[in-house]
Amino acid sequence: TIQAVIFDLDGVITDTAEHHYLAWKAIADELDIHFTRAFNENLKGVSRMDSLKLLLSQADTPVQFTDKEMEELADRKNKLYQSLIESITPSDILPGVAEFTAELQRRGIKTAIASASKNAFTVMNSLGLTNAFDIIVDAAKIKNTKPDPEVFSTAAELLGVEPSHCVGVEDAAAGVQAIKAAGMFAVAIGAKEAFPQADLVLSSTSELDYAKIEGLFIANS
Ligand code: G6P
């Protein structure tokens, strides 16, 4: 049986994946690096510094930055990101999310947020969702980021639920890998062909449907 559902934040609860993209795009433009939306898919779920490294790997001629310069670039991206998310309100919760979490609550199923973002608490606060989930994992305490399972395993541990009774919801390839590595049922949001490892792929959050997920969960276990 499903005892907990653990959600990614950016791109699942709200469309901050777009804000991350826009902030990285501004940095790439500044550095004259070609940075496409398609390539940005690789950055989803990936930590700030690793995202910067991926972005820099797109330079035509390899550029060398000192650690300090790397820190400054990452910091500048974060400041841009933070200015973009200042205007977030509860109306930015993605369609279907409130209904789905309400259904989970009615059924006594626990909920958590497992995000790699150090801005997760701010975003959750702006969405008015801080108290709507049992646990929000603190990204600052996670050593190994997605695709490592640590953030999902930590969420399950904090909820006191075995991974085999957990469902993870993600919009990133690295995130789905993390869910599967944690031994959980994986629901991906996005294009089917992008998530070969997922147990269920939904084209949008408005498709989140407890009965459908439970049916597949039971069939798979
Ligand atoms: C999430 C997002 C990534 C972001 C990461 C770190 O996983 O999907 O795009 O790079 O969090 O976010 P932060 O807010 O700490 O830079």
Ligand code: MG
């Ligand atoms: Mg995401």
